[in-house]
Amino acid sequence: MAKGNQLQNENAGTLYVVATPIGNFGDITERALIVLRDVDLILAEDTRRTKPMLQRFAIGRPTVMAFHEHNEDYASVKMIERLLVGENIALVSDAGTPLISDPGYGLVAAAHQAGVQVVPIPGSCAIIAALSAGGLPTDQFFFAGFLPAKSTQRCKALTSLQEQIGTLVFYESSHRILASLEDCLSVLGNRPAVLARELTKMYETIQMGSLSALLEFVREDSNQQKGEFVLLVEGAEKQEHSIDERELDRLLLLMMEELPLKQAASLTAKILGMKKNAAYQRALTIK
Numbered sequence: 001m002a003k004g005n006q007l008q009n010e011n012a013g014t015l016y017v018v019a020t021p022i023g024n025f026g027d028i029t030e031r032a033l034i035v036l037r038d039v040d041l042i043l044a045e046d047t048r049r050t051k052p053m054l055q056r057f058a059i060g061r062p063t064v065m066a067f068h069e070h071n072e073d074y075a076s077v078k079m080i081e082r083l084l085v086g087e088n089i090a091l092v093s094d095a096g097t098p099l100i101s102d103p104g105y106g107l108v109a110a111a112h113q114a115g116v117q118v119v120p121i122p123g124s125c126a127i128i129a130a131l132s133a134g135g136l137p138t139d140q141f142f143f144a145g146f147l148p149a150k151s152t153q154r155c156k157a158l159t160s161l162q163e164q165i166g167t168l169v170f171y172e173s174s175h176r177i178l179a180s181l182e183d184c185l186s187v188l189g190n191r192p193a194v195l196a197r198e199l200t201k202m203y204e205t206i207q208m209g210s211l212s213a214l215l216e217f218v219r220e221d222s223n224q225q226k227g228e229f230v231l232l233v234e235g236a237e238k239q240e241h242s243i244d245e246r247e248l249d250r251l252l253l254l255m256m257e258e259l260p261l262k263q264a265a266s267l268t269a270k271i272l273g274m275k276k277n278a279a280y281q282r283a284l285t286i287k
């Protein structure tokens with residue numbers, strides 16, 4: 001059995017949160033296979049989708065039980081009881097990492113509260129796959145999940161993200177991709193963006209361009225409207241925090257009395273958190 005953190009409740013079993021492939025079965029991890037073979041029970045969002053995957057990996061032993069948004073609350077209580085008497089349980093979703101726009105949050109939180117050890121078995125996740133190959137900044141990103149289905153609500157949600165710094169990440173489905181691109185363009189402006197479609201699958205397409213170019217690309221080719229999508233949109237520009245000009249001049253003059261101009265500008269820039277060159281240019285002006 002895969003090892004995780006220290007057991008909190010010695011008699012309790014472990015809840016494993018197991019990522020499965022988002023398309024290509026080759027992306028299953030060795031740890032995922034070991035855990036799925038060894039646990040007493042597998043909780044699956046849709047047993048009809050999980051069973052063929054288990055068959056593909058010749059995993060026949062553990063019972064597979066449905067665990068989805070409609071029975072999550074009731075099933076969580078039952079599952080905690082089973083974990084507390086020592087059973088080991090794996091949670092999987094239809095594809096990718098459970099809890100990421102998928103069920104399981106309530107169960108994981110309840111397990112922690114009951115002193116049950118929760119062990120992640122990481123692997124595929126469409127957000128990370130798209131960011132890793134998309135070509136937009138990844139130092140900061142904001143995952144907004146699925147945008148609302150109706151345009152009015154969608155535009156409202158997008159308006160609240162207008163100032164968000166960091167790449168915006170959305171999940172989208174085939175029947176809303178065009179409408180969502182249109183609303184992104186009208187609310188966020190013509191920002192650089194990436195459409196990552198059918199990742200790890202036969203028709204994988206990663207298209208970069210402005211939002212208007214992507215919209216045209218998808219409009220013109222109905223094949224590009226099929227499948228599953230991650231949409232990345234460049235975040236808002238970082239605002240240089242505004243500098244009080246009188247304070248800048250006062251500091252520069254003080255520093256210039258004691259230091260050469262370049263050093264005075266550099267130290268002033270550090271103190272005020274501004275660009276060195278901007279302080280230097282100002283120092284030249286007031287010298």
Ligand code: SAM
Pocket residue numbers: 022023093095096097098099100101102124125126127170171172173196197198199200201228229230
């Ligand atoms: N838990 C999953 C994960 O870790 O990525 C996401 C589940 S969410 C219900 C399903 C959405 O994820 C799809 O509608 C699509 O937006 C995105 N997605 C899943 N697989 C994808 C793939 N192969 N290519 C692009 N997007 C994908």
